[in-house]
Amino acid sequence: MAEKSLPKINKIDQPFWKGAAEGKLLIQKCRACEKLQFFPRVVCTGCFSCELDWVQAKGEGKVHSFSWVFVPRNPAFKDEVPICYANIILDEGVIFESRIVGTNPQTVKTGAKVRVVFQQTASPEIKLPVFELAG
Amino acid sequence: MRRKRVCFVGYGSTEYSRKSEEPLLSYYAQAIRAALDQTGLKKSDIQGFSVTTQSSPDYSPHVAEQLGLELDWVLNGDYGGAGGVTSVRRAADAIEAGHVDVAVLLGGNSFDKSVFQQRPLEYQRANYVDVYGYGGPNTLMALVQRRHMEQYGTTLDQIGKIAVTQRENARLNPQALLRDPMSLEDYLKSRMISDPIRLFDCVMPCSGAECVVLASEERARSITDKLVYLVTDAERINYQVSNMLPDKTTFGIKVVGDRLFAEVRRDQIDLFELYDDYPIAVLIQIEDLGYCGKGEGGKFVGSHDLSFKGDFPVNTGGGELSVGQAGLAGGFLHVVEALRQLRSEAGPRQVKKAERALVTGIGWLSYGRNLGTTAGLIMERRA
Numbered sequence: 001m002a003e004k005s006l007p008k009i010n011k012i013d014q015p016f017w018k019g020a021a022e023g024k025l026l027i028q029k030c031r032a033c034e035k036l037q038f039f040p041r042v043v044c045t046g047c048f049s050c051e052l053d054w055v056q057a058k059g060e061g062k063v064h065s066f067s068w069v070f071v072p073r074n075p076a077f078k079d080e081v082p083i084c085y086a087n088i089i090l091d092e093g094v095i096f097e098s099r100i101v102g103t104n105p106q107t108v109k110t111g112a113k114v115r116v117v118f119q120q121t122a123s124p125e126i127k128l129p130v131f132e133l134a135g
Numbered sequence: 136m137r138r139k140r141v142c143f144v145g146y147g148s149t150e151y152s153r154k155s156e157e158p159l160l161s162y163y164a165q166a167i168r169a170a171l172d173q174t175g176l177k178k179s180d181i182q183g184f185s186v187t188t189q190s191s192p193d194y195s196p197h198v199a200e201q202l203g204l205e206l207d208w209v210l211n212g213d214y215g216g217a218g219g220v221t222s223v224r225r226a227a228d229a230i231e232a233g234h235v236d237v238a239v240l241l242g243g244n245s246f247d248k249s250v251f252q253q254r255p256l257e258y259q260r261a262n263y264v265d266v267y268g269y270g271g272p273n274t275l276m277a278l279v280q281r282r283h284m285e286q287y288g289t290t291l292d293q294i295g296k297i298a299v300t301q302r303e304n305a306r307l308n309p310q311a312l313l314r315d316p317m318s319l320e321d322y323l324k325s326r327m328i329s330d331p332i333r334l335f336d337c338v339m340p341c342s343g344a345e346c347v348v349l350a351s352e353e354r355a356r357s358i359t360d361k362l363v364y365l366v367t368d369a370e371r372i373n374y375q376v377s378n379m380l381p382d383k384t385t386f387g388i389k390v391v392g393d394r395l396f397a398e399v400r401r402d403q404i405d406l407f408e409l410y411d412d413y414p415i416a417v418l419i420q421i422e423d424l425g426y427c428g429k430g431e432g433g434k435f436v437g438s439h440d441l442s443f444k445g446d447f448p449v450n451t452g453g454g455e456l457s458v459g460q461a462g463l464a465g466g467f468l469h470v471v472e473a474l475r476q477l478r479s480e481a482g483p484r485q486v487k488k489a490e491r492a493l494v495t496g497i498g499w500l501s502y503g504r505n506l507g508t509t510a511g512l513i514m515e516r517r518a
Binding site: 004086 | 258259261262263264265266267268269270271273274277278279281282285326327328329330331332376377379380381383502503504
């Protein structure tokens with residue numbers, strides 16, 4: 001029986017996952033040029049500086065696009081279909097891949113406002129940032 | 136840039152199979168043998184060799200070792216679906232630089248389970264996409280399609296017309312695995328995979344291989360009198376990668392098209408072999424190539440005949456959607472079909488005027504954006 005995919009946390013993105021476990025959505029900010037970026041990287045995609053800080057995003061944004069997944073790539077997710085996989089534009093101006101959860105995900109529309117929540121995974125130390133429809 | 140002295144001199148294809156577990160190496164060998172038969176070249180004429188792969192390091196030299204090829208040039212073509220076009224580019228560079236006169240380029244797939252295929256580490260995919268239960272490329276392209284439909288009013292009828300017309304072309308292609316008639320209604324009613332992507336938006340994985348042979352002009356003349364020149368070629372890797380608010384509905388093909396059409400006019404292209412992992416990808420490429428404005432692809436598709444006998448022939452052999460996607464042969468299928476057309480070897484699906492073809496290749500889907508690898512080339516038949 002396959003297991004649900006979990007991140008293989010590494011040296012670079014360890015702060016992100018530690019933040020998520022504590023209920024914080026962290027993204028990278030370049031100390032040199034102040035560009036924000038996600039997913040976590042070794043260098044700034046704007047100026048190639050390696051001096052990257054972690055800043056806490058508000059955790060709010062809008063749905064940019066979404067897809068109802070009926071056939072997940074990893075069959076372990078089958079018990080959750082259809083899964084509302086989505087691209088969220090965070091208010092900070094960064095695109096983020098995630099999913100929409102909560103009480104009424106079937107009413108999701110592009111442009112809908114969403115707010116981050118942190119979902120416990122099978123691993124006690126790992127929580128996934130996912131989004132709920134706001135308001 | 137414009138190429139001066141690089142020609143396509145031959146190609147080879149295998150039969151495609153839905154279930155075969157024949158070793159991949161055997162498919163490779165069959166495709167190469169077909170190309171050698173067609174060109175009259177001997178194995179010892181092969182100086183350059185490329186295999187498009189998503190496998191381990193040194194894959195190409197190891198395949199060459201198995202095939203007994205001693206070489207002056209080798210390439211591990213790690214470009215996904217863009218591999219057909221990008222390996223042509225790399226080999227053309229090697230020919231123009233004088234490293235080789237003849238190069239054989241391969242792509243293929245088999246369900247052979249004895250061959251362990253290790254994917255390279257995909258950190259961003261594993262940690263930031265897979266964990267949410269996504270549906271693979273079907274989901275990532277579904278995000279692009281929904282965005283296009285909502286932003287520009289593109290309809291399922293327009294998108295479906297691409298799949299339906301390609302099926303009509305495939306009905307005249309004996310290599311195609313999917314040759315049953317398909318109506319727009321069949322398309323619309325096909326099973327939902329990752330909404331709005333349906334079953335008939337998806338390619339069917341299969342076994343098979345394709346081979347392309349490239350040679351210097353001087354050498355080409357001694358091989359064939361059907362000279363097909365590589366005119367110009369371009370690629371864009373990681374389009375918009377550092378833009379944190381990317382435009383999801385524009386591909387790197389826009390940059391590729393601008394470069395290609397610096398050398399050849401848009402109205403000089405007779406047929407289009409556009410990488411078709413999904414119909415929406417074909418529609419967006421038509422926009423990005425500048426045959427209509429951004430967002431007008433749906434209307435364009437609706438008002439043109441995309442069949443092999445139409446005014447805008449696209450994927451004249453049925454494309455990957457109807458032939459089947461033999462893994463990384465997918466990117467080669469389009470090059471080979473263009474060659475068949477330009478050499479007047481396409482039989483009942485022959486495009487009447489086939490002097491110039493535009494071929495694209497697109498590969499993998501990057502985080503939050505769209506295609507990671509995009510490439511294109513223009514080839515031309517000269518007497």
